Amino acid sequence: MPVIQIAGNNNISIENKREMVKKVSEVVAEAYGLPIETITVLVTGFEPDDIGAGGELLSDRK
Amino acid sequence: MPVIQIAGNNNISIENKREMVKKVSEVVAEAYGLPIETITVLVTGFEPDDIGAGGELLSDRK
Amino acid sequence: MPVIQIAGNNNISIENKREMVKKVSEVVAEAYGLPIETITVLVTGFEPDDIGAGGELLSDRK
Amino acid sequence: MPVIQIAGNNNISIENKREMVKKVSEVVAEAYGLPIETITVLVTGFEPDDIGAGGELLSDRK
Amino acid sequence: MPVIQIAGNNNISIENKREMVKKVSEVVAEAYGLPIETITVLVTGFEPDDIGAGGELLSDRK
Amino acid sequence: MPVIQIAGNNNISIENKREMVKKVSEVVAEAYGLPIETITVLVTGFEPDDIGAGGELLSDRK
Numbered sequence: 182m183p184v185i186q187i188a189g190n191n192n193i194s195i196e197n198k199r200e201m202v203k204k205v206s207e208v209v210a211e212a213y214g215l216p217i218e219t220i221t222v223l224v225t226g227f228e229p230d231d232i233g234a235g236g237e238l239l240s241d242r243k
Numbered sequence: 244m245p246v247i248q249i250a251g252n253n254n255i256s257i258e259n260k261r262e263m264v265k266k267v268s269e270v271v272a273e274a275y276g277l278p279i280e281t282i283t284v285l286v287t288g289f290e291p292d293d294i295g296a297g298g299e300l301l302s303d304r305k
Numbered sequence: 306m307p308v309i310q311i312a313g314n315n316n317i318s319i320e321n322k323r324e325m326v327k328k329v330s331e332v333v334a335e336a337y338g339l340p341i342e343t344i345t346v347l348v349t350g351f352e353p354d355d356i357g358a359g360g361e362l363l364s365d366r367k
Numbered sequence: 368m369p370v371i372q373i374a375g376n377n378n379i380s381i382e383n384k385r386e387m388v389k390k391v392s393e394v395v396a397e398a399y400g401l402p403i404e405t406i407t408v409l410v411t412g413f414e415p416d417d418i419g420a421g422g423e424l425l426s427d428r429k
Numbered sequence: 430m431p432v433i434q435i436a437g438n439n440n441i442s443i444e445n446k447r448e449m450v451k452k453v454s455e456v457v458a459e460a461y462g463l464p465i466e467t468i469t470v471l472v473t474g475f476e477p478d479d480i481g482a483g484g485e486l487l488s489d490r491k
Numbered sequence: 492m493p494v495i496q497i498a499g500n501n502n503i504s505i506e507n508k509r510e511m512v513k514k515v516s517e518v519v520a521e522a523y524g525l526p527i528e529t530i531t532v533l534v535t536g537f538e539p540d541d542i543g544a545g546g547e548l549l550s551d552r553k
Contacts, residue, residue: 182345182544183499184308188409189523201522202295205515212511213499221306222295223250230381233388233408234492244358244469245313246432251337263336264419267329274325275313283430284419285374296306312471319540326543346543347498354443357450357470368482368531369437370494375461387460391453398449399437407492420430436533478505481512481532
């Protein structure tokens, strides 16, 4: 049942996402000693104006 | 103040969502012995290529 | 794969939690038209001094 | 590393969001005694039919 | 209904937490143009060995 | 700024957690093309009676 939520920017290709989900699932399954079938991953892509880093919106950074 | 976050696919009708929010709120309010007015529900609909199940993207499943 | 996160106070009995998880899972499974086996529920119990409501800690309320 | 997730409606201007992220980051940095550079804020805007309050969808309220 | 989840270390005093919850609630209420009564804050304190920063556990840092 | 939240059981050793955080951070950093320094991981260990799978508490499973 491990659930992994990944919050990143929305600037990731489908190929990279596919590879990321595969590898992260394998790593987490191994760490908990559980079959990979039990792993759920949820990826959320945030717009630059919905992310704050160090007090400012990412979209305001140059 | 109980807060319920529901992460599912984005393939749910407004009627089903309305009914789900109503029933889930009633169940949780009763379990905590709190008035239903205190319950907040947040529903997030994920695209099939943002969900990983068993190491693969849902959008890659046949 | 629907995932339900329930954040409440830590003042709930195991019997109420069991009943809540069962009913919430049934309701969400039905709403998405998915088998109940696909439903994961994560319950987090917060201490009154980790919950803010209306600007004040729950533990400060009389 | 403090991470702040703000879930609200999607009816907030970019100016208000910018100001909110700035002030919330300052407040949280000060509370933990950490530099503001360590603070991440993630803002999620929910549609009125993805928010349940008191058992009903916000979009059903008059 | 805005919900704010703050994830930080577990090394914060109750006084700081109280002040943080008060100020964050005020800032978010003002940003959304909503009464402060509608704001919920959930604070989670993580142990240093449950936080990863830059690939290593916070508890492994010197 | 990618943030990874991992929710699992509380039955994981510190060695496994350390390795998991390291590898997951590397994988996510590579997928987004960002330095590993920008990655935050938050691990939450749930008790078996706070996890529902298929409608029942994990602690009720034999």
